[in-house]
Amino acid sequence: MANEQHLKLLNEAIEKHDIAIWNKWRQNNPDIRPDLSRTDLRRADLKHAAFHKVIFKDANLRGTDLTYADLSGADFNKANLIRTHLTEANLSEANFSEADLSEANLSEANLREADFSYAHFLGALLLSADLDRANLEDNVKELSLSQIKTAKHWEKAYYCKDILEKLGLPLDHNEKLREENEVKKGKE
Numbered sequence: 001m002a003n004e005q006h007l008k009l010l011n012e013a014i015e016k017h018d019i020a021i022w023n024k025w026r027q028n029n030p031d032i033r034p035d036l037s038r039t040d041l042r043r044a045d046l047k048h049a050a051f052h053k054v055i056f057k058d059a060n061l062r063g064t065d066l067t068y069a070d071l072s073g074a075d076f077n078k079a080n081l082i083r084t085h086l087t088e089a090n091l092s093e094a095n096f097s098e099a100d101l102s103e104a105n106l107s108e109a110n111l112r113e114a115d116f117s118y119a120h121f122l123g124a125l126l127l128s129a130d131l132d133r134a135n136l137e138d139n140v141k142e143l144s145l146s147q148i149k150t151a152k153h154w155e156k157a158y159y160c161k162d163i164l165e166k167l168g169l170p171l172d173h174n175e176k177l178r179e180e181n182e183v184k185k186g187k188e
Contacts, residue, residue, distance in 0.1 A: 006034040010041075019049050026050040072110075102142070111151075116140050126150050131157040133181060137174060 013021040026034075027050070035055045043063040051066075053073040061076075065085045072090045078098045088108045097117040107127040117138035124147060132153040136143065137160050145166055148154045158174045159167065170176075 001035075002037050002039045003035040006036060007039055010036065014041075014044050014046070017045065019046060023048070023050040026052070121147060128152055133157065133177070136160075136163070 009025055010022055013019050033053050033055065034051075036059055037055050037057040038059060039056075040060045041064050042060055043065075044061075045065050046069060047065050047067045049066065049069040051069055051071045051074055053075075054071070055075045056079050057075055057077045058079065059076070060080045061084050062080050063083045063085075064081075066089050067085050067087045069086075069089045071086075071094055072092045074091070074094045076094060076096045076099045079096075079100075081096075081099055081101045081104050084101070084104045086104060086106045086109050089106075090110045091106075091114050092110045092112040094111075094114045096119045097115055098119065099116075100120045101116075101124045102120050102122040103124060105125045106129045107125050109129045111126075111129050111134045112132045113134065115135045117135060118141070120141045121144075122142035124143075126147050127150045129151045130153055131148070131151045134157040136148075137158040139160070140163075143163070145163075148157075148163070148167065155167075155169065156177065158177065159169070161171060164171055164173055
């Protein structure tokens with residue numbers, strides 16, 4: 001269930017058409033992880049919102065405009081993201097497990113290390129989205145090769161065996177990628 005204080009503050013920003021209200025609160029409270037679970041934010045204008053690590057579990061974000069938003073580390077488990085605008089949003093390390101991203105626009109979004117386990121992608125746009133180390137390995141639904149190949153760094157994402165074969169990537173691709181990433185982390 002959503003935290004009432006967090007929801008009230010966000011609704012105030014939406015009603016006043018001033019996302020700066022929310023963003024200022026986030027800036028002043030960086031250690032709080034806002035919980036907006038099960039909220040109905042359909043068609044809200046949330047461009048440029050500071051939603052780093054926000055919990056949107058089971059939320060209805062259908063048609064919401066999250067263009068340029070910082071959603072890094074956010075939790076979208078089982079969220080409705082149908083027709084959501086996520087153009088140029090930072091979605092690195094976000095959890096999209098079981099989310100419905102049908103017809104969502106993820107063009108030019110940062111999807112590095114995002115988890116899309118069991119997510120739906122019917123008609124989603126991935127044009128120039130960054131798929132570096134994104135998890136598309138665990139039973140992703142309705143994701144086509146043409147969608148994948150419009151993205152950047154698609155060859156550095158994790159895929160299920162069926163998609164690996166269709167993309168012409170070796171079957172040990174995921175293991176080699178994990179090894180490379182471990183070596184990189186060891187050097188940092």
